[in-house]
Every structure is written in structure tokens, then in C-alpha cells.
Amino acid sequence: MRVPKTLPVHLLGIAIVAAVGLSACGSTSTSSAAGVQLSLVAYSTPQAAYEQIISAFNATTQGKKITFTQSYGASGDQSRAVVAGLDADYVAFSLEPDVTRLVKANLVAADWNTSKYAGNVTDSVVVLVVRKGNPKNIKGWADLTKPGIEVITANPFTSGGARWNVMAAYGQVIKGGGTQADGVAYLNALFANVPVQDDSARKSLQTFTSGKGDVLLAYENEAIFAQQNGQDIDYVVPDSTILIENPSAVTTSSKHPEQAKAFLDFVLSPTAQTIFAKNGYRPVIDGITSPYDFPTPSGLFTIADLGGWTDVSKNFFDPKGSIMADVETKIGVSVG
């Protein structure tokens, strides 16, 4: 078979034309956007909710002409990306320290959490996700440290969700009258039963639904999300658990601060909070009807009860010499 000698050269020519052409139409489509465009940078779990909230916002008179670019990823990654220069008008993270990072970089006002809901837009609780029908008969925290039980959680050094898990596990010991040493002993026993720690909460959910483990520590809304997607799981809300609070903020670098603030206000409106509730999040405002009965555990506690994120981050999650660094070292997992 004889082929024209110049074939690859022609291919190269076609590639040049295609690359230039594609780039050209890429730039025209972005510049043609009219009106105000807001950039939403968020952690990964509320993606479905935010997509619905944005279309509801676009239906209001205020939000009619506002378009959005959306970016979802691991909470810490997203927070770091904003510091590194990713444009953001509205940020939503899974926990406070990721906003604090932006405050330190002068990208979010220092008084962001002085609003009525302390800067939070959604709540949730840490639950115990089990296989359909609860074959291992998991009822509470005490069952997780039994021999032969496999517990799945993400790695608290990479995942915000996992930090909530750790603080729930530790806090319920304290709440039950235990000392700090008892709490640490429980964490050691718990993590001895953890065979795999993924880097994000959503990946640990995937690991669990693919068949690994007996119990998954997760947000209540993640458990509901998995059920909505037809996964064969049940979940147990323990009597004592932590209230998860997810913060959001408007950035100071925003070119459209007015519209960004309007969006944040809308996120706290009954319409948006109802959408959150439908997606399994506990609303922060009262009087929202929801398809899920969000039971309030008798022993519900908050991160403030455990000293607040600033102290907790230092004592539990500093890569050097913290409680969790110690726990992880004992089972040979990579920390800082």
C-alpha cells in the first residue's frame, strides 16, 4: 500500500486549522455573555442543590439577568484555588476553616460570620450509613469499635467531611461524660477498624456503595443523596452526634458585590432553603417543610461545644503532633 508522502504533514496542517478555529469559537462564545456573570465556587456535595437554586434565582426579578459559572470540587481544593487566583464571587465550603483561609488572604471580609446564621447556609448531622436492612445491627457509636466491623470514612487530613466525622466520634464520648483521654482512646479504637480512607467524603461514599465496609460515617444529606440515587443503603442517626454547619460567603474581590450579596440573601430565602431540604440538607431557617423528617438527636452538640474550629484544627488536625496525626500514625496512614 502506497500512501501519499506528505500525509502526516497534512494532518499537522489540519490540526493547526482546527486548534485555531476551535480557540476562536471558544473565545467568541464567552465574550457574547450579556449582563452580570457571577462565579460560584463550592464544595462538591451541594452541586445538585445549587443548580436548582440558580434556576430559581434566575426566575426572580433580581436574578433575572444574572448568569453563573460554577465550579465544584473538594472543599479544601476549592478554597486553595480561590487563594491562588480562581475568580469567585460566592463561595460555599463544607467547613469554616476553608472560609478562614480566604479571610486570611483578604478575600472574604473578617465579619462574614456575624450574620444571623453565623455565616452558615445549611446544616446536617453525622450519621452511620449501613447496608440495607442493617445486617450488622448497628445502633450507635459503641458498635463501631467492635472487632470485625469495617468502618469507612474519608481521610480527615484531606477531607472536610471526615473532620466532621472525627469530631462527632470524639464529641459523643465527651458528651457522654468521658474525659479527653477517653475520647482519644475511642478514636484510636475506631480508626483501627477503618481499612481505607479516601481523600474526599464523596469518594468514601463511592467506596462504600461499591461494597467495601459495614458502616460509613457520612453527612445525613450524603446518605439521603445516595438513597435518592437508588443505592441500597439505610442510615442510623445516633442519639449523640454533631451538628454540621456549612458556611458560605461573598468575596471582597467580587466585581459584582451587590449581585453576589443578593444571591447569598436568596440562598437564605425560604425558596432556596426548601430546595436544600429536598436535597437532604437541614435548612438553617425555621418553618421549612421538607420531605424528610430530620430527627433532632437527644445528644446533639456543635463544634462550638468542642472549642470551635480554630482550636479543634490545631489540636486535632495539625499534621504535626496533633491527636489525629497520632491516631493515623498508629495505623500507618499518611499525614503531614
Add this chain to the structure above:
Amino acid sequence: MADATVTLPRSTPRRRGGVASLNTGTAFGVGIATLWLSLLILVPLGAVVWRAQRDGLGSFWDAVTTPQAVAAIRLTVVCALLVAVVNAVLGTLIAWVLVRDDFHGKRLVDAIIDLPFALPTIVAGLVLLTLYGVHSPVGLELAYTRAGVVVALLFVTLPFVVRTVQPVLREFDGEMEQAAASLGASSFTIFRRIVLPNLLPAISAGTALAFARAISEFGATVLIAGNLPVASVHIFTQIETDNTVGAAAVATVLLVIALIVLIGLDLLQRWAARHA
């Protein structure tokens, strides 16, 4: 992947005579190439190394000697070495079969070799996890074990040795082998004394690349490693905990190991060429 023996001085005097000496054209070319490589590779990697020692050499040393960092580097290097050895043997064997053997569907098999290159590594990780994870349909539960990490690495490094050995083998004519056979040498002796020495530079080049790829792989191993401390996952964890200095330090160690291996094999090739 083709032969990485570009700089191999197997060139005869005839060829060397034709090589251009340092002149304006060369200098211009070298300048452009250096600038390009600098902007793309040297400056960014230099920035990583620079960041690694930002807090002084002491903290660099501390970062790479934490038990986790040592465990991560050791596990990664051991797995990568294992992967390199398996690749050297089986890669050569596959190249041999693809060049010397003939069977239906050979071209398809030939095209499949590059597939691990084309699949997004994250997909490769997912599929290997489905195949060799819990409820493994083939009955091999390798996920979250060292064996699982090695399999994932073997998958992504498959093309390197095959693609470096193949062209050399194709080029290598059977005359010497026939001569040796007519003199009564056994096929093993022929392979050991005639074929292998000629393939060695290509095998070592491919193995070096496979090793280099293996110590750096992230996407395919992140899912399958579980609690095992793989170096690139360790680096990722450091970045996640805002410890870029620690991340850069471990990355620097890996870079140095890779450089040593690449340079070492380059020297080995030169030596092999001189003694071939």
C-alpha cells in the same frame, strides 16, 4: 514509545562525521530549546525545589524523614522497582511476540499496547478497582494491598518497554541468529549471547521510563491504595493540609531519584554500546 537511545553513540564514524559542530544555527536551536524547556519544565520544577527549602534545609530534612514520608518513599520505590523488573521481562517478551510471531489480530493487540496511555488514569483506577476490588468478578481481591498498587502501576507503564524494544527488535536481522544456530548454539544461548546484548540498551531505556512513571503515578493508584502510603498520594495529602513545603520536599526527593535512575541508565547505555 520508541527507542530512548537517541544519544547512544552507536553511530559509526561515518555518521559522526556528518554531525554538525557547534555553529550559529546550533546555538540558536539550543537557545530556543533551553528557553522552551525552562519555561515549561525547569522553572516550575525549580520553583518546587526552591519551595522545598524555603524554611531552611533543616525543615526540608524534617519533612522527608517523618515516618510517613519515609514509609511513602520506600513503598513507592519498592513497588516501582518491582514494576520495572516485571516490565523489563514481560515487556521484552511481548515485544518479541509482536515482532517475531504471527497470528490473527496481531495488529489489534499491537494497538492495544498504547491503550493505557489513552485512558484517563482516573478511569483506569476505577476499572481496576471494580475488577480487583471487593466482590471481584475474577476472584482476585487486590484493592488496598501492595499487589493492587503494583497492578495499577503495571497497567499505566505497559507501553514503555514494549515500545522501546519493538523497533530495535524489528531492525535486528536474523542473520546472526541463523549463523549461531548453524554453529549449533541452542536457542537459549542465542538469545543470551546475541539477542539480549543488542536489546539491552532499549530494554534499559524502557525500564527507566517505566520506573520513572511508576514513582510518579497518582490517578490510578489513589483509588486502589487505600491506607497504603503511596508517595504521590502523600504529596497530595501534604498539599491538602496546606503544607506545600512538605509536599515540595517529598516531590524533590522523588525527582532526584528519577533523575538518578534516568542518568544511571543513560550511562549504562553508553557502557553497553561501547562493549557491544
Add this chain to the structure above:
Amino acid sequence: MPKYALRSVALGYLTLLVGVPVGLIFWRTFEHGLKPVIDSLTDPSVLHAFRVTAIVALWAVLLNTVFGVGVAVLLVRHRFPGRRLLSVLVDLPIAVSPVVVGLALILVYGRHAPIGGWLTDHGVKVIFAYPGMVLATMFVSLPLVVREVAPVLEEIGIEQEQAAWTLGANRLQTFRRVTLPAIRWALAYGVVLTLARSLGEYGAVAVVSGRLIGKTQTATLVVEERFQNFDQGTAYAVSVTLALVAIVVLILINVLRPKEHT
């Protein structure tokens, strides 16, 4: 027969390592027929992601092709101080974890870095935009063209080029009329490998793209996003499409390449 033994070892290894896993992806993708696959592939954000991937991959291929041939010629045809170092440097990107590539590019081209800051002041956004994604993709696929072309250049020697010079051809003419035709298949193969690698790149691009849906989200980022949201159908469909593009091009090159070795 040792021949059959070798063949079965090679094929058995390939089947277990590549055949079964890749077969599994295809089976998962098409187990519910073609329609869901087409539906997921025609989703606007998926289509946009394919376009982003195409733009990034084409630019990376283009620049790496031009540069790769240049470096290969330089390495084989010229002798200069630091030549061996250059040769090792070209291989180095293979040894760099994609996570580190992302970190490195942000350290240099991020908004707070000297070079990145200067570029931002002059209106050039590198990180979280196309230039950064192209840089990351070029970084990981850099060695491929060089490593394909260089050995062929070495193999063909220099006689024909010298003959062309003797006949009065200048360097460019010689390259276009003599060298290029001789290396064309190696070059084509290198280009295809670069394309394949560019299509599949995930780790480094994930860091420098900012994952803006409908803007900088590439096909591999869609795979991750959809998989995490239990939309496995789309995740597999997009992966298979990426792999198919690469396979088709690879097979095309294999079929077109003249059978006799030149």
C-alpha cells in the same frame, strides 16, 4: 513449542492487565444499549467539555510536535555542551507526579508568583484558563514526539541530507524534502501518542483548570464529576469516547503505515 508458550504468556498477560479492564468499561457503557450513551454525550456541558479537551489537546499536540521535532534534530544532528543533560531533561516530565505538575505551575504562573503576577498585570491569565491547561498538558506529553522521532533520525543517517545540500538545497528545503518524509511515520506515531496522552490527562489539569463547568471543565473532569454524582453512565460514556478516539487514531496509523519497514 516455545513459540506458543511465549505467545500465550504475552497474550494472557495483556488480557488480564488491559483486555479485561478495558472490556469491562465497554460492557458497562453499552449494557443498556446505545441510547443512554448518546443522550449523555449530547448533554450541553459534556459537549462543551469535549470542545475544551479538543482545544487543549490540539494546542498541546501542535506545540509539542513542532518543539519535539526541533529537539530531536538538535539531539541527534548536533553536538553541543549539555546535550546529554537536555536528553535526560526531556524524559523528566514522565517522572513528575501530575499533582506536582499542578503545584509547580501554580508556584510559577499563579497570581501571586513573580512571573504569573507580571503576566496577570499584562492581561494574560495562565492559571485557571486555557494557557495553564495547555502548559500542563504539554508538560506531561512532552517526551513522546522526541522519543519517537529521534531514533529514526539516527537510523536514517545523514547521507541524503548531505546530498541535498551538495545539490544546493538550503536547510529548510532539505528538512522539508528529505528529512520530513523519512521521519513521517515516526512523527505521526508520536503525534498520535501525544494526542492520546493529552486526551486522558487528569491530575495536572484538574489543579490548574479551576473546574469551571461550561468553561474550563475538560472531558476527564466531567468523568470525575459525573462519577461522584452517581451518574456512572455518563462517566463511562465519556471515558469510552476518549479511549475510542485514541484507539481509532492508533489503528489508523497502524493500518496506513507501510508494512515493509523503512
